[in-house]
Amino acid sequence: MTDDRSVAAARAQTQADFAANLASVRSRIAKAEAAAGRQLGSVRLLPVTKTVPSQRLRLAIAAGIDWLGENKVQEAAQKSEELADIPGLKYSVIGHLQTNKAKHVARFAHEFQALDNLRQAEALQRRLEVEDRVLDVFVQINTSGEESKFGLPPQQAAGVATQLPAFDRLNVKGLMTLAIFSTDQAAVRRCFQTLRAVREVVRDKDERIVELSMGMSGDFELAIEEGATVVRVGQGIFGARALPDSHYWPGFAN
Structure with missing residues (x-):
């Protein structure tokens, strides 16, 4: 495994930049699928869009992304409003959720x-009933x-x-994990193997x-080899991550 920062793509500034970075990531995914004997297209790419402002996201969306993976509820909620004019966008919340924020997740x-706990499930169920919606869910395993x-715990x-x-x-739908942050590929692989088990x-x-969400910019080929059906890639698409954009709600921490 490599440090995620060392595999960051060139910082995308134009639609063409995003298209090139996306093509590179998708090519890597396809090669990893083939190497693992997996069917082409069996792995979904989930772009991790945290800290990327909506103006840049419009360029990435024009280049072909239609999923936005966000760690913080407040940032995702605001982007869902700012990008509401774009049809077909889907939002995946991939960070820890406090139960008092369930109402926001249920809405968008x-x-x-x-x-990772039944209190979250109960809170989401109540709020989804209010919104008359259904939510796809992955259970996070440490x-x-x-x-x-x-x-x-497993x-x-x-x-x-x-x-x-x-x-x-x-x-x-499935399970999700964050592998150990390490240059020891055997240790990283064990995390992926544990999730599969x-x-x-x-x-x-x-x-x-059924599904397994595991692997990021620095290790998703290894995750695909071990059975990932969803890989979460941020810096491989957007480039090195900047500090969070200041216009997101500072008092609404997740």
Whole structure:
């Protein structure tokens, strides 16, 4: 594995720049699918758009992205308003969710990739009923064992999966993890292998749990080799990440 910053693409400034970066990432995905004996197109690219202002995102959207992956609810909510004139955009919230922010996710998001407790599930269910919406969900698993990371311990996943079918507004699609940040490829691979193993256990509890969201700019080829169906790529598309744009709501922290 390499440091995500070392695999950042050139900072995209024009639609042509974004098109070139997207083509490069998609080519890497296709080569990784082929190398792993996977069907072409079996892996979904989720662009990670955190800290990228809406003006730049319009160029990326024109170049071909239609999913926006956001870590912070307030930033995603504001972008959903600023980009409301563009049809077909989908928003994936991929960062930890405080239950008091569930109302915002229920209102605009199409996907939530960080479910790690039943209180979140209950809060989302209530708010989705109010909005009369259904939300695609991934359960986050802490495969590295690091205290700094959110997610269920692997041994708790089956117990939670048993209870998720009760929440009919949550379409539970799969599992998500953040691998250990390390240059040790074996350690990174173990995280991906752990997530795949957890899926085999929890599918007995909830057959909807099929997908694996794992891998980022520095390690997504390895993740694809281990079965990823969704890879989350930010700097490979947008370039080195800048500081958060100041116009997003500073008092509405996620």
